[in-house]
Amino acid sequence: MANKILLEVVTPDKLLLSKEVDVVVATGVDGEFGVLHGHVPFLASLAIGEMRFKDGNDTDYAAIAGGFAEVTGEKVTILAEAAELAREIDIDRAQRARERAQQRVEKARAEELDYARAEAAMQRAMMRLKVAGRSGGMAA
């Protein structure tokens, strides 16, 4: 078995996750990238997207609302302004957030106000739902 890499997900509210895993795949602004043990020091901006990490045969997902990742040989640190593990996402809440975001986007479009922000909220909401769906399939 190859060496494991320590994955830490840090948000302003808490240390969301600290776990030894085999591989981490995150969504950077230029596309997905995977990290294994012994990766060269690496710094990447993260887009709003999903992150998955594999430990043995278990794959887990988390929704990341943008941020960045710092990689050293032994450790991946994900700094995200908001992040949620798939199994912790409240689907109802996410659904409502998506509807709210939808309204905001439409309103922003009509008034040409803060469109980028509304759209970002929309993206985050959709990402949460997508990631939540992933775990739903597994946990059920």
Added chain:
Amino acid sequence: MAALRDIQNKIAAVKKTRQITRAMNMVAAARLRQVQERTERFRPYAAKFSEVLGSLSEGIDQEAHPLLAQPEQVSRVALILITADRGLCGSFNMNLILQAQKFMTQQKSEGREVAFYAVGRKGMEFFARRKVEFAQKLPGVMNVVDFDLATQVARLGLNAFLSGEVQEVYLLYSRFRSIVSQIPTVEKLLPISPEATGDEDESSQEYLTEPSAEEILVDLLPRYLNVRVYSGLLETSTSENAARMAAMDNATKNCKDLIQNLTLAFNKARQAAITTELMDIVGGAEALKAG
């Protein structure tokens, strides 16, 4: 007799007040703990953030980014004042407000205009009464200090700065030094000064980056602002609760003193009343005997 009843009523009233101040003291203590926990949980994020920012901003042209560019001439600055929403916390709010006034007078004497942003009701009310114009006000937000609020506040400053409305943005908050000492502090948020980003990093890690270091910096610097504002908000909230705790502790003590004095007065008055009554009875008896 009327005097006796008055004193009794007063004692009862002070006791009730003491109950309230004591309860408020305990609430403030609980909230203080909550906020401190929040601060504790935020620390790893903030520390990591400065570390990464520090190693990244090395060897990058500081002038390249608009948030780093020092303005040639400053004609208008923004002041973001953070105060509490509620009073009953001693001179806490007043200290912040006075500092804000000082800051504004100073800026005006240098010929600069001040765009004023108020976060928290107390500061807003004070300046509203004095007909100071607000660029933006956010009352009633200090109850729950979370990162969303920080983002919201940071965006206000960022927008004003990027649109060229103001050339500098300052944050005025209360730094929490200890339970008994909270210091109003003015910090320059924008433009971000190089020494603020150049956090002494021990390892000075060389990174591969994706996208380029400059591009990451563009992404990172606005977020850095959020971090700064969030820690300002947290400190202010911590300070507020510490100040309220101290104020309510004092009030409870004063109540105790007051009750003691009143009880003393009550006892004296009662004694006097008894003495008078006795004298009446003795006087009456003497009169009867004589007659």
